[in-house]
Amino acid sequence: MQQVRSIVWKSRSRGTLEGAGVKLHRAFGYQELPAFDPFLMLDDFRADRPEDYRAGFPWHPHRGIETVTYMLEGRVEHGDSMGHSGSIDAGGVQWMTAGSGIVHQEMPKPVNGRMGGFQLWVNLPKAHKMMDPRYQEIRADEIPTATLPGGASARVICGEIAGVSGPVRDIVAGPEYLDIALEPGAHFSHPVRPGYMAAVYVIGGSGMFEPHQDEESGNGTILLFGESGDAVGIRAGKNGVRFLFFSGKPLREPIAWGGPIVMNTQEELRQAFDEYEQGTFIKGAASR
Numbered sequence: 398m399q400q401v402r403s404i405v406w407k408s409r410s411r412g413t414l415e416g417a418g419v420k421l422h423r424a425f426g427y428q429e430l431p432a433f434d435p436f437l438m439l440d441d442f443r444a445d446r447p448e449d450y451r452a453g454f455p456w457h458p459h460r461g462i463e464t465v466t467y468m469l470e471g472r473v474e475h476g477d478s479m480g481h482s483g484s485i486d487a488g489g490v491q492w493m494t495a496g497s498g499i500v501h502q503e504m505p506k507p508v509n510g511r512m513g514g515f516q517l518w519v520n521l522p523k524a525h526k527m528m529d530p531r532y533q534e535i536r537a538d539e540i541p542t543a544t545l546p547g548g549a550s551a552r553v554i555c556g557e558i559a560g561v562s563g564p565v566r567d568i569v570a571g572p573e574y575l576d577i578a579l580e581p582g583a584h585f586s587h588p589v590r591p592g593y594m595a596a597v598y599v600i601g602g603s604g605m606f607e608p609h610q611d612e613e614s615g616n617g618t619i620l621l622f623g624e625s626g627d628a629v630g631i632r633a634g635k636n637g638v639r640f641l642f643f644s645g646k647p648l649r650e651p652i653a654w655g656g657p658i659v660m661n662t663q664e665e666l667r668q669a670f671d672e673y674e675q676g677t678f679i680k681g682a683a684s685r
Contacts, residue, residue, distance in 0.1 A: 403626070436596075441515055445511075463492060463519040520659060573642065595644040597629070599614050605632050
């Protein structure tokens with residue numbers, strides 16, 4: 398019999414400014430270290446007003462992490478210092494492994510006046526901090542949907558559910574990343590690997606997360622599950638619920654975090670910024 402994991406932390410995402418003045422909501426970040434290990438940060442940049450995001454994220458460096466951009470509406474046009482460019486359109490995902498270093502820009506663009514998505518940061522272990530950069534760019538029609546019993550469905554970005562595997566593969570942390578929707582009153586249960594962390598971020602409707610059935614969690618709520626147990630469970634409210642589920646293997650390594658660069662020591666962090674200033678930051682060619 399499955400043992401359902403308890404919720405050990407719950408909060409609402411908080412407003413913040415990033416990039417050149419983009420208004421977004423942060424579900425978790427630096428203040429919550431290392432609770433979500435191997436994940437570092439989750440930003441929600443859904444917005445109705447173009448002025449909230451038009452300034453975008455001009456040229457900036459990354460090293461030591463992976464950034465996962467998942468679009469619901471609109472698109473993000475991107476380019477990097479090695480000549481790669483393109484766009485992440487509605488329903489699509491870009492899983493960028495910065496590794497040894499990338500300098501890039503991300504500029505949100507509305508489509509039919511709408512814009513919105515999420516960016517998740519995944520830490521890289523010490524042994525892979527300086528790996529060659531790479532992209533995994535996935536179109537909306539390349540992300541499979543698993544239809545589950547009882548009125549549930551899941552877009553599978555990374556990992557596996559009900560025999561359906563996501564297109565993003567070969568990620569160091571062995572993560573799962575699912576976009577799950579439940580019809581009103583539907584129940585959902587999903588196994589979690591032993592020793593792996595698990596969390597959800599509600600992006601629509603509301604639901605009651607087991608074993609706490611006395612309080613619904615709505616849009617913009619982040620919930621972290623404890624380590625004890627082998628599954629998570631949720632029952633949708635009267636209007637259904639939609640949430641992002643993510644799980645991964647904790648690294649349990651020291652974290653030295655400075656803006657867009659995350660290393661293991663302060664010395665490595667200083668070296669990265671020195672190289673950026675000196676023009677020696679880029680080490681290898683990015684691959685797709």
